[in-house]
Amino acid sequence: MLESVLIANRGEIACRIIRTAQRLGMRTIAVHSEADAGALFVQMADEAHLIGPAPARDSYLRIDRIINVAKRTGAASIHPGYGFLSERAEFAEACAGAGIVFVGPPASAINAMGLKDAAKALVQQAGVPVVxxxxxxxxxxxxxxxxxxxxxxxxxxxxxxxxxxxxxxxxxxxxxxxxxxxxxxxxxxxxxxxxxxxxxxYVLSPRHIEIQVFADRHGNVVHLFERDCSLQRRHQKVIEEAPAPGMTPEMRAVMGKAAVEAARAVGYVGAGTVEFIADGREGLRSDRFYFMEMNTRLQVEHPVTEAITGLDLVELQFRVASGEVLPFGQGDLGIDGHAVEARLYAEDPEKEFLPSTGKLWALDFPEHEGLRVDTGVQAGDEVTPFYDPMIAKVIAHAPTRGEALEKLAEALGQTLVAGPKTNVAFLKKLCEAPQFGAGQFDTGFIDRNLDALGAVPHGVDAEAVRLGVLKLIDMELDARGYHALMRNGSASSPWDEQDGFQLGGAREQGLPVDVDGERIDVAVQWPVPGDAHTDEELVVSWGGKASGMVSDYLSSDMRGLVPTEEGVIVVRAGRQTRVSPYDPFNVDLEHLNGSNAVKAPMHGKLVALFVKPGERVGKGQRLAIVEAMKMEHALVAPADGEVEEIAAEPGMQVAEGARLIVLKMEE
Missing domain, CATH: 3.30.1490.20 (ATP-grasp fold, A domain)
Structure with missing residues (x-):
C-alpha cells in the first residue's frame, strides 16, 4: 500500500478520500486556496499547505504548485478527486515526471478519452454506436x-x-x-x-445511463453495473441511482460489455465511467443506446455503486495504483438492493436555481441505518462563489427502489440547513414525485415539472414570519433579562416593561420587521399581567394573515429557528425565511428615486457586457453575463428602454445586489 497521498482537490471529495486513506494507514496531505484555509478537509488532513488565492486558476488548477508541495512533503501519490485537474493528461505526466504515483489512469488513456470528439471516433471503430x-x-x-x-x-x-x-x-x-x-x-x-x-x-426522451468500470495494471477489466443519472437540471445531475429502473439483464450485459471494451481499447487503469444516452420512448432497449463520453476519473455519484456492491472504490483506486491485482472477477460481482443519491446544493429553486452564498448558520443531517451523507462543510463555514455549490450528497440504500426513495425523502425532510438558500425541499419533492417513483422519467423530467416540484416563486410564509417574530421577541427579552414577562406576566416595575405597556386591558404593540428584504408591520398583543394563562396569550398578527400564541412557538421545532447576527432564519419544510428587526436607515435609495438598476443576482464575476451607455434595448434583451460557481447566468432587460449607466466592467468580481447597469425605461 502507498505510504502517503496528496489530495489535489477540495470539499466533500477531499474529505471522502481522506477518510479512506487514513483507514488504510496512509499519511494525508491537503492543498488549499486562501478561501479554504479553514475548510473541513484541511482540518481532517494530517497536514495542509496553501497553494494560492481563491480563484481555481490560481490554486487548484496550478500543476506546478501542487507538484512542488508533493515533492516537499514526500508524497508517495497524488489523488486528483474529480473536477479540476482530474482529467488533465499533463497533470498525470507531471506526477510521473516527479516520480509520484498518479491515482488514476495513464496519461495516454486520459488523452484518448479526454476529448469527446476523439473518444467517439475511437469507440465507433470498435462498433459502439454514437449519437x-x-x-x-x-x-x-x-x-x-x-x-x-x-x-x-x-x-x-x-x-x-x-x-x-x-x-x-x-x-x-x-x-x-x-x-x-x-x-x-x-x-x-x-x-x-x-x-x-x-x-x-438531441435525443428525444433521453435516459442518461452510465457504467462504472474498473481495471488494474495486469489486464483485468470489469464493470460494476450501471447508474441512472437522468434527473438533471441544466445538464447537471441532481439525483442518481443504481441500478437503473427498467434495466433488463440482456441490456445490462450489452452495455457492460461495450464499456469494458472501451476501457480495454485505451489501456485503462483504475476507476472510470462510460456514459451512454438511451432513447427511452419505448423503455430501455439494447438497440437504442449511444456512447457519449468516458470520464477518466471517479464520479460524484460513485456512492450508489458502493452501496449496491459493498465496495470502497477509493480503496480499490489506491490498491490498483499500488500495483495490486483486482481481488474479483466479473462473475464474483452482484447487486444488493437499490441506492439513490441526492445532491444538496446552495441554490434557490424559487429563483431559477441561482447559486446562493453566505455563512452556514446551521447544518444538521439525520443518522439512520442505510443512510450516508458525504459533505465537505460544517456549521459556521462560508459557501463562497468560487467553487461548485454542492453542500452535501445524501445517499439512501434499501432492499427495493421504493424503500430507498422513501428513506431518502424522509432524510431530506429531517435535514436542516440555514444560511444560503438550498434545494433540499425541491429534492424531497423529486423523491416523492409519483411519475419518478413509477420509473416514468427522462432528462427533461425536471424542466417539465417545475411547478409541481415547487421550483417557482412562493409567497410569504405567514407561519414562518409569526415564529420569527416570536423568536426575535424571545431573544430581545433574554438579552434584557425580561423573560419573566413571558413566563410570569409580571416585572419589577411597569416602567421597565418592553411590551407595549398601557394602563388597562390587553396591550398591543406595532412592530416593523424585515422579511427577506421586505418590510412587514406586525401587531404584537401582550397578555394582561397577572393573568393565569399568560403563557398562551401572546399573539402576533398582521393584515389578517396570521395569528398565533406563544405556547405554539414554545412547542415548535426549535431546531428550525436559527439566530443570526441580523435576526433569525426560520426553516420550515426546507424553505428558509429571514426575519430581522426593521432598520429604517437601510433604505434602497435607487428604488425610491425611480432608478431602474439591473443588479447582480448573486456573488460572481462579470464576464461579458453586451450594451453601452446611450444604447436602446428591448425587453428580454441580453445585457450582461455573470459567472458564479462555474456556470453562466444571463441578465436581461426588464422592459424597453435606454442604457443610462454602466457601473461595472468585464472581469470584475461583483457582490449580490450590486448595481451593474442602469436603464431609463420608456413610459
Missing amino acids: PGYHGAQQEPDFLRLKADEIGYPVLIKAVAGGGGKGMKRVERAADFEAALESAQREAASAFGDPRVLVEK
Whole structure:
C-alpha cells in the first residue's frame, strides 16, 4: 500500500478520500486556496499547505504548485478527486515526471478519452454506436451553425473537454445558435481551458445511463453495473441511482460489455465511467443506446455503486495504483438492493436555481441505518462563489427502489440547513414525485415539472414570519433579562416593561420587521399581567394573515429557528425565511428615486457586457453575463428602454445586489 497521498482537490471529495486513506494507514496531505484555509478537509488532513488565492486558476488548477508541495512533503501519490485537474493528461505526466504515483489512469488513456470528439471516433471503430453529430476539428461559428442545420434541431452543443454540464447548451432553433455557442465556448474555456465544442443531435426522451468500470495494471477489466443519472437540471445531475429502473439483464450485459471494451481499447487503469444516452420512448432497449463520453476519473455519484456492491472504490483506486491485482472477477460481482443519491446544493429553486452564498448558520443531517451523507462543510463555514455549490450528497440504500426513495425523502425532510438558500425541499419533492417513483422519467423530467416540484416563486410564509417574530421577541427579552414577562406576566416595575405597556386591558404593540428584504408591520398583543394563562396569550398578527400564541412557538421545532447576527432564519419544510428587526436607515435609495438598476443576482464575476451607455434595448434583451460557481447566468432587460449607466466592467468580481447597469425605461 502507498505510504502517503496528496489530495489535489477540495470539499466533500477531499474529505471522502481522506477518510479512506487514513483507514488504510496512509499519511494525508491537503492543498488549499486562501478561501479554504479553514475548510473541513484541511482540518481532517494530517497536514495542509496553501497553494494560492481563491480563484481555481490560481490554486487548484496550478500543476506546478501542487507538484512542488508533493515533492516537499514526500508524497508517495497524488489523488486528483474529480473536477479540476482530474482529467488533465499533463497533470498525470507531471506526477510521473516527479516520480509520484498518479491515482488514476495513464496519461495516454486520459488523452484518448479526454476529448469527446476523439473518444467517439475511437469507440465507433470498435462498433459502439454514437449519437449523430459533428465531432470534427473545425470550430468556425458559421461552419458549426451549418452542421447544426444539417443535423436538425434540437441540437446539443458540448465542450470537447470536461463535463459536469459546463459548456453544454441545448438549442431549440437556429436563431438561438450563435448566442448558445458563444456561451458554451466561454464556459468551456473558463472551466477547462479549452473552448472547442462539438454539436450533436438531441435525443428525444433521453435516459442518461452510465457504467462504472474498473481495471488494474495486469489486464483485468470489469464493470460494476450501471447508474441512472437522468434527473438533471441544466445538464447537471441532481439525483442518481443504481441500478437503473427498467434495466433488463440482456441490456445490462450489452452495455457492460461495450464499456469494458472501451476501457480495454485505451489501456485503462483504475476507476472510470462510460456514459451512454438511451432513447427511452419505448423503455430501455439494447438497440437504442449511444456512447457519449468516458470520464477518466471517479464520479460524484460513485456512492450508489458502493452501496449496491459493498465496495470502497477509493480503496480499490489506491490498491490498483499500488500495483495490486483486482481481488474479483466479473462473475464474483452482484447487486444488493437499490441506492439513490441526492445532491444538496446552495441554490434557490424559487429563483431559477441561482447559486446562493453566505455563512452556514446551521447544518444538521439525520443518522439512520442505510443512510450516508458525504459533505465537505460544517456549521459556521462560508459557501463562497468560487467553487461548485454542492453542500452535501445524501445517499439512501434499501432492499427495493421504493424503500430507498422513501428513506431518502424522509432524510431530506429531517435535514436542516440555514444560511444560503438550498434545494433540499425541491429534492424531497423529486423523491416523492409519483411519475419518478413509477420509473416514468427522462432528462427533461425536471424542466417539465417545475411547478409541481415547487421550483417557482412562493409567497410569504405567514407561519414562518409569526415564529420569527416570536423568536426575535424571545431573544430581545433574554438579552434584557425580561423573560419573566413571558413566563410570569409580571416585572419589577411597569416602567421597565418592553411590551407595549398601557394602563388597562390587553396591550398591543406595532412592530416593523424585515422579511427577506421586505418590510412587514406586525401587531404584537401582550397578555394582561397577572393573568393565569399568560403563557398562551401572546399573539402576533398582521393584515389578517396570521395569528398565533406563544405556547405554539414554545412547542415548535426549535431546531428550525436559527439566530443570526441580523435576526433569525426560520426553516420550515426546507424553505428558509429571514426575519430581522426593521432598520429604517437601510433604505434602497435607487428604488425610491425611480432608478431602474439591473443588479447582480448573486456573488460572481462579470464576464461579458453586451450594451453601452446611450444604447436602446428591448425587453428580454441580453445585457450582461455573470459567472458564479462555474456556470453562466444571463441578465436581461426588464422592459424597453435606454442604457443610462454602466457601473461595472468585464472581469470584475461583483457582490449580490450590486448595481451593474442602469436603464431609463420608456413610459
